[in-house]
Amino acid sequence: MLDLLIVLVVLTNLRLLATSRIESLISWTGIQGMLLGIFALLSRWSHIAPDVMMVGITAFALKGLVFPAMLYRLVKAVHSKREAEPYVGFIASTIIGLLAFMVSLWLGSHLPLPGTDMSKLVLPATLFAIFSGLFLIISRRNAISQVIGFLVMENGAFMLGVGTLYYAPFLVEIGALLDILVAVLIWSVLIRYLNRAFHNINTEELTRLKG
Amino acid sequence: MNGLIHPILALVFAPLLRGIINRTKAVFAGRQGPPFLQPYYDLVKLLKKGAVYSETTTWVFLSGPLAGLAICITCLFFLPFGNLPASFHFQGDLILVVYLLGLMRFFTVLAAMDTGSAFEGMGASREMTFSALAEPTMLFGLAAVARKAGSFSLTPLMHEITPGTWLASAPTLAMVIAGLFIVFLAENSRIPVDDPNTHLELTMIHEVMILDHSGVDLGYIEYAASLKLWILGSLLIGLAVPVRSGTPVIDLLSMFAGMIGLAVVIGVIESTMARFRMSMVPLFLVGACVLSIIGFIIQ
Numbered sequence: 001m002l003d004l005l006i007v008l009v010v011l012t013n014l015r016l017l018a019t020s021r022i023e024s025l026i027s028w029t030g031i032q033g034m035l036l037g038i039f040a041l042l043s044r045w046s047h048i049a050p051d052v053m054m055v056g057i058t059a060f061a062l063k064g065l066v067f068p069a070m071l072y073r074l075v076k077a078v079h080s081k082r083e084a085e086p087y088v089g090f091i092a093s094t095i096i097g098l099l100a101f102m103v104s105l106w107l108g109s110h111l112p113l114p115g116t117d118m119s120k121l122v123l124p125a126t127l128f129a130i131f132s133g134l135f136l137i138i139s140r141r142n143a144i145s146q147v148i149g150f151l152v153m154e155n156g157a158f159m160l161g162v163g164t165l166y167y168a169p170f171l172v173e174i175g176a177l178l179d180i181l182v183a184v185l186i187w188s189v190l191i192r193y194l195n196r197a198f199h200n201i202n203t204e205e206l207t208r209l210k211g
Numbered sequence: 212m213n214g215l216i217h218p219i220l221a222l223v224f225a226p227l228l229r230g231i232i233n234r235t236k237a238v239f240a241g242r243q244g245p246p247f248l249q250p251y252y253d254l255v256k257l258l259k260k261g262a263v264y265s266e267t268t269t270w271v272f273l274s275g276p277l278a279g280l281a282i283c284i285t286c287l288f289f290l291p292f293g294n295l296p297a298s299f300h301f302q303g304d305l306i307l308v309v310y311l312l313g314l315m316r317f318f319t320v321l322a323a324m325d326t327g328s329a330f331e332g333m334g335a336s337r338e339m340t341f342s343a344l345a346e347p348t349m350l351f352g353l354a355a356v357a358r359k360a361g362s363f364s365l366t367p368l369m370h371e372i373t374p375g376t377w378l379a380s381a382p383t384l385a386m387v388i389a390g391l392f393i394v395f396l397a398e399n400s401r402i403p404v405d406d407p408n409t410h411l412e413l414t415m416i417h418e419v420m421i422l423d424h425s426g427v428d429l430g431y432i433e434y435a436a437s438l439k440l441w442i443l444g445s446l447l448i449g450l451a452v453p454v455r456s457g458t459p460v461i462d463l464l465s466m467f468a469g470m471i472g473l474a475v476v477i478g479v480i481e482s483t484m485a486r487f488r489m490s491m492v493p494l495f496l497v498g499a500c501v502l503s504i505i506g507f508i509i510q
Binding site for chain 1 (some may be wrong): 493502
């Protein structure tokens with residue numbers, strides 16, 4: 001069951017790499033967030049406690065509902081182009097994603113983590129989320145898809161946290177989630193400024209800022 | 212004797228699947244729809260007719276439908292139906308089945324090219340492009356299951372697909388089934404990849420290649436298409452329905468229920484989805500390939 005969830009998260013990452021529309025990028029990030037919320041609950045089901053449930057539910061709500069809603073409003077506000085404006089095409093991105101997943105599996109099998117009873121797929125899926133987040137950031141011009149790349153990376157880190165540790169202090173996890181919330185807030189402000197300065201949110205424009 | 216049951220079942224019931232698909236689509240559209248047996252009536256009608264041949268065609272054109280039907284029937288003898296064993300099985304027969312289907316496509320394409328019509332050449336080119344993407348999906352998918360089941364022969368492989376296997380390797384099987392389902396839709400020229408009802412030049416793939424066939428030849432092609440639907444469907448349902456009770460009646464009934472369910476699912480997909488833009492099809496098929504490769508590489 002957990003393995004299936006992890007594979008679904010991996011598939012959402014691949015879907016993000018193959019998606020051209022900003023709106024569907026946002027909704028797939030939301031779906032990934034919801035899956036992670038469920039994953040956080042299920043992976044600690046045997047040690048369930050009120051604060052564990054709080055973390056799962058907060059992750060589900062923030063990553064699955066709040067961030068997508070904020071990004072949708074941002075897209076509306078800046079009249080963004082609907083395309084992700086890739087440097088690398090979508091089929092090429094998918095294939096690079098697949099290769100990255102193979103590398104992650106290989107790395108995952110060579111970097112055993114302490115704690116034997118977690119799923120073997122947690123570490124590869126985490127590494128893959130970080131790879132695909134980075135790839136989304138460097139291969140798309142639209143500023144909103146860069147925010148999504150960051151969210152995907154963070155989702156990977158979150159998965160590693162809840163997948164490998166039975167218990168992390170409540171404050172730490174909630175603190176991390178709130179950090180992301182603030183990050184997304186700051187980005188929406190920055191992207192609105194970017195849009196005001198250049199009348200689009202293409203990150204190539206930022207190179208014009210240099211001395 | 213057991214080995215002859217599946218070929219006979221397939222030969223008798225394959226056109227029925229198309230009838231079920233058409234009836235499902237009719238129900239969705241609020242029509243009464245054709246009777247379930249309509250594909251049989253159509254076949255009989257076509258077989259009674261004579262065929263018209265263009266002067267530019269050669270024996271290649273004549274051999275296309277015959278070879279297609281013969282290859283499909285040959286394929287049936289290597290296919291298990293759930294727990295029902297195939298007539299012949301040996302290590303590696305799953306590769307034989309995949310490439311027999313490839314041979315059938317080869318003959319259809321040759322026959323289409325033989326007409327000398329640019330239009331059919333276009334269809335042939337599309338068919339080859341898309342099936343080149345569909346074939347690795349199928350091989351990787353079957354190889355993934357073969358690794359789980361520990362056999363490269365379809366009969367022992369299907370025998371190993373029990374609820375226990377599903378519990379132990381649900382991600383792999385789910386990925387493989389998703390990938391094979393997309394291949395199933397593409398190879399049988401179903402919506403999102405191709406529309407079996409369309410005769411619009413710009414969008415046809417399979418239908419355009421058989422435009423010059425008529426009468427008996429068209430009947431053979433239609434029957435072979437039904438058999439191909441059955442062949443790929445029985446592979447898919449064999450993986451998706453893990454009922455291996457050992458009692459032939461229960462196994463057969465569950466497989467039949469699965470096949471009918473599959474036909475209904477196709478009908479629902481065709482009623483609720485539109486065809487993809489042609490440029491989206493390769494992305495869709497690459498996606499299927501990625502699914503089955505992931506099924507292959509995760510432990």
